[in-house]
Amino acid sequence: MKSLTLNHLSKTYFDPYKGTQVTALEDISLSIAPGEFVSVVGPSGCGKTTLLNVIAGFLPETSGSIRVDGKPISGPGPDRGVVFQSFALFPWKTVLDNVGFGPKMRGVGRDDRDAIAMEYLQLAGLAYAADRYPAELSGGMQQRVGVVRALANEPDVLLMDEPFASVDAQTRLTLQEELIRIWLDRRTTVLFITHDVPEAVFLANRVVILSKGRVMNEITIDLPHPRKWDELVENDNFKSLSARVLQSVRAA
Amino acid sequence: MVTSREQQARLWIKLQVAWARLHQHAPNAAAALPFVPLVLAWWLTAMLEVFPRAFFPGPGEVILSLKSLIYKGILPEYLFDSMMRLMVGASAGAAIAVPLGVLIGMNRHANSALWPPLLFFQAVGDIAWLPILLVWFGFGLTTMTFVIVYTVLFPVVLNTVLGIRSINPDLLRAAHSLGASRARIIWEVVLPGALPNIMTGLRNGLGYGWRALIAAEIIVGTSGIGFLMFDARRAGSVVEIMLGMIVLGLLWYVVDAWILAPIERATGERWGMVTR
Amino acid sequence: MGSPGSYRVSSARSLEVFLARVRSTVLFLIPLSLLVVIWSLVVNVFEVNPRIFPSVASVWQAGVDSLVDGTLVRHIGASLWRIAVGTTIGLAIGIPLGIAMGVIPAIASFFRPLVRFFSVLAGIAWIPIATLWFGYGFGAITFVIFNAVFFVVVYNALLGVSSIPMQVRDAAASLGAGRLAMIFEVLLPGALPNIVTGIRTGMGFAWRGLIAAEMIATDQGLGYMLFTARDFYKTEVIVLGMVVIGLIWLVLDRLLLAPLERVTTERWGMVRS
Numbered sequence A: 001m002k003s004l005t006l007n008h009l010s011k012t013y014f015d016p017y018k019g020t021q022v023t024a025l026e027d028i029s030l031s032i033a034p035g036e037f038v039s040v041v042g043p044s045g046c047g048k049t050t051l052l053n054v055i056a057g058f059l060p061e062t063s064g065s066i067r068v069d070g071k072p073i074s075g076p077g078p079d080r081g082v083v084f085q086s087f088a089l090f091p092w093k094t095v096l097d098n099v100g101f102g103p104k105m106r107g108v109g110r111d112d113r114d115a116i117a118m119e120y121l122q123l124a125g126l127a128y129a130a131d132r133y134p135a136e137l138s139g140g141m142q143q144r145v146g147v148v149r150a151l152a153n154e155p156d157v158l159l160m161d162e163p164f165a166s167v168d169a170q171t172r173l174t175l176q177e178e179l180i181r182i183w184l185d186r187r188t189t190v191l192f193i194t195h196d197v198p199e200a201v202f203l204a205n206r207v208v209i210l211s212k213g214r215v216m217n218e219i220t221i222d223l224p225h226p227r228k229w230d231e232l233v234e235n236d237n238f239k240s241l242s243a244r245v246l247q248s249v250r251a252a
Numbered sequence B: 001m002v003t004s005r006e007q008q009a010r011l012w013i014k015l016q017v018a019w020a021r022l023h024q025h026a027p028n029a030a031a032a033l034p035f036v037p038l039v040l041a042w043w044l045t046a047m048l049e050v051f052p053r054a055f056f057p058g059p060g061e062v063i064l065s066l067k068s069l070i071y072k073g074i075l076p077e078y079l080f081d082s083m084m085r086l087m088v089g090a091s092a093g094a095a096i097a098v099p100l101g102v103l104i105g106m107n108r109h110a111n112s113a114l115w116p117p118l119l120f121f122q123a124v125g126d127i128a129w130l131p132i133l134l135v136w137f138g139f140g141l142t143t144m145t146f147v148i149v150y151t152v153l154f155p156v157v158l159n160t161v162l163g164i165r166s167i168n169p170d171l172l173r174a175a176h177s178l179g180a181s182r183a184r185i186i187w188e189v190v191l192p193g194a195l196p197n198i199m200t201g202l203r204n205g206l207g208y209g210w211r212a213l214i215a216a217e218i219i220v221g222t223s224g225i226g227f228l229m230f231d232a233r234r235a236g237s238v239v240e241i242m243l244g245m246i247v248l249g250l251l252w253y254v255v256d257a258w259i260l261a262p263i264e265r266a267t268g269e270r271w272g273m274v275t276r
Numbered sequence C: 001m002g003s004p005g006s007y008r009v010s011s012a013r014s015l016e017v018f019l020a021r022v023r024s025t026v027l028f029l030i031p032l033s034l035l036v037v038i039w040s041l042v043v044n045v046f047e048v049n050p051r052i053f054p055s056v057a058s059v060w061q062a063g064v065d066s067l068v069d070g071t072l073v074r075h076i077g078a079s080l081w082r083i084a085v086g087t088t089i090g091l092a093i094g095i096p097l098g099i100a101m102g103v104i105p106a107i108a109s110f111f112r113p114l115v116r117f118f119s120v121l122a123g124i125a126w127i128p129i130a131t132l133w134f135g136y137g138f139g140a141i142t143f144v145i146f147n148a149v150f151f152v153v154v155y156n157a158l159l160g161v162s163s164i165p166m167q168v169r170d171a172a173a174s175l176g177a178g179r180l181a182m183i184f185e186v187l188l189p190g191a192l193p194n195i196v197t198g199i200r201t202g203m204g205f206a207w208r209g210l211i212a213a214e215m216i217a218t219d220q221g222l223g224y225m226l227f228t229a230r231d232f233y234k235t236e237v238i239v240l241g242m243v244v245i246g247l248i249w250l251v252l253d254r255l256l257l258a259p260l261e262r263v264t265t266e267r268w269g270m271v272r273s
Helices: A048-056 A095-099 A101-105 A110-123 A139-151 A169-186 A197-203 A236-251 B005-025 B027-032 B035-047 B059-072 B074-106 B108-124 B127-137 B141-165 B169-177 B182-220 B225-234 B238-269 C011-045 C056-068 C071-103 C105-121 C123-134 C138-162 C166-174 C179-217 C222-231 C235-266
Strands: A004-015 A020-032 A037-041 A063-068 A080-083 A157-161 A189-193 A206-211 A214-220
Touching: A004 A048, A020 A048, A020 A214, A037 A048, A037 A197, A048 A080, A048 A157, A048 A189, A080 A139, A080 B169, A095 A101, A095 A110, A095 A139, A101 A110, A101 A139, A110 A139, A139 A157, A139 A169, A169 A197, A197 A236, A206 A236, A214 A236, B005 B027, B005 C105, B027 C105, B035 B059, B035 C105, B059 B074, B059 B238, B074 B108, B074 B141, B074 B182, B074 B225, B074 B238, B108 B141, B108 C011, B108 C179, B108 C235, B127 B141, B127 B182, B127 C179, B127 C222, B127 C235, B141 B182, B141 C179, B169 B182, B182 B225, B182 B238, B182 C123, B182 C138, B182 C179, B225 B238, B225 C123, B238 C105, B238 C123, C011 C056, C056 C071, C056 C235, C071 C105, C071 C138, C071 C179, C071 C222, C071 C235, C105 C123, C105 C138, C123 C138, C123 C179, C138 C179, C166 C179, C179 C222, C179 C235, C222 C235
Parallel strands: A037 A189, A037 A206, A080 A157, A157 A189
Antiparallel strands: A004 A020, A004 A063, A206 A214
8 A cells, every 4th residue: 555645736628618728626735645545525526536537547637746655657557446436347258357357467377366356356245246247247246346356456546436326325335334344454545536425424534625626625534443334323423524524515 | 800909909018928939939930930921922922913924023933943053053153152252352351440440449640540541442432443453353353352352341440430439438447547558458348349339340341242242243243143143134034133132132141140140149248238 | 518598609619610620621631632642653653554553644634524525524413313312212211110120129120130131132232133123224223222221221220229228218218208209319319320320331332332233224324434434444534433433422421421420429428539
């Protein structure tokens, strides 16, 4: 696990339909310590998805720097794993081959990468589905595969783009608890984008509130681990933290 | 016929269920079924002499002609010639077209540079090349192969490009982010992702390659099914023309239904990429 | 997308759009112009026999001559008229039929074998029998064109409709879409990328079928012009014919079909541009 540092990061692009330059991100500076879990929330259009795309390397930054463990990034790469809202599993590969894709790109042989893939599938509780195709799985299962596919590459940083937005509400709660369990096990540095405030508070050490491309506020979440929804729903600290974050988002 | 709407609806549903079941358990029978009313209609029209017998012979006469031509050995020989030409031409065409399509679909510069000439030469068309090909190579295999390769090329390239552009961009990003190099992305993501469309392109391309072959045989040929039909036209014999057309159709049907369709089915549907 | 009151495009915007179009046309012509340059260089440098391949100048001359004496216009007119009639009928029947077939899976699977069977026969294979039935000339040729367009379009429309995710159709139904609305608001737009590809491919082959038919079944038209030039080794007329054929289709494609594809599919984000 490594640190992620953003220094005066800006991103502007030309919108052909509006005919003008649009500033998606403005002067964002953020330090994420190794092993820290940071959630980014904000109203629609605040730039949180653009932020993730720039850190992931899918979009170039206009100015400023992005460093992983002190070294600047260049383009997409296995050091920054990505989990997509649309799952983005390869429909023509089995679950096992999907998870083993990253190792395959690194040149790991079939037996070794199958073993690695199985290990991660077991971590997600999906070892039994190894030979199935993504189309045969439910949304929740597909996303779990998406998460461990990114993790199987042992990334320095894990970037998650509203990963549970396409999943039903109850499965979402389960997936959140699972994500924490996996994170406690692996202690990856995580940047988690969401518009769901309780989700952001539930998962993170720190919540960053974004608005119109700028960092508006940061709130530290000092709730103890392991966190369970049944307990936290009644927890006063959780409720007040959520309220503070929500107020901040709505004021943005 | 006075049936209540409910009875009609129920009958319609029963028909659909029966059809679906037939389709599931005996797909070949299900595929042959639509032709039965067609052949019946044909036989009836011919028998009733809706058109003069000389212009519109019936199934019976066509079958007699079939037997005679097989006996004389003409049909098998012509068939073989046509098939060989198609195989050679189509393989060469596909081998050129798919990589070309990938290049154009993935590379902005290749797209700008190659798309205009591609469209221009598709516009010129394979047939328009025949006169100059005849000047250069005369009547023969080279001319015909060129024509087939040329025809197969364009639908395959177009559909490959469409397929590539229809790939969920997240898939490309995911592969990139998981450490795949450009070459590997093409092999692991782009080609499988575009495969259903490529198959469509191949299916279309083969169909039209077959037709272009027939055209070439009609205009330029010395043997083959196309030549058979044109020769028959010269002799004014509709029966053999019809026979030629039916042989063409059946041959294609067999290749398409028993070879191409299963491949398309195995890829697209299994991966949940095309709703059926 | 866009503020509610802004339907009138500002004059600055429309100038921008016009310039963009001009720019893309120029970009389009550059590779082709390069080909012409290469052509004239090769013919000159290698001293190619004009009976094998003509020079740029001789083709140009042949073009001017045939324009002046009216023959080129006559041939072009005949070909275009035949294409117009055949294509219109083919699309008018083919698109609705293809969509109708794709909607109900049972009907689609019933007719698919028939369409497949006839789609290979489509076009040129009908020339012998068409000339027998309709005689040489307009009827037979137009029939061949109709044939060529019809089956490609039906097949692609069918494929396009069956590619629409069931969820999208269900969503429309639950939002109260009646049969007509379903067709025009869901099925037609949803199948549009495939239909447009089908039209583009179908018309491309109709054009080719036209040329083939004109080579053997008539006494005017571009195909006829092309084929008869061969008898006299007039390669410059042959190449002129090929260029004219290519240019006509290019204009058809760039000014009609490509904008259609652009306006519909790319804007709706269904195909990554």
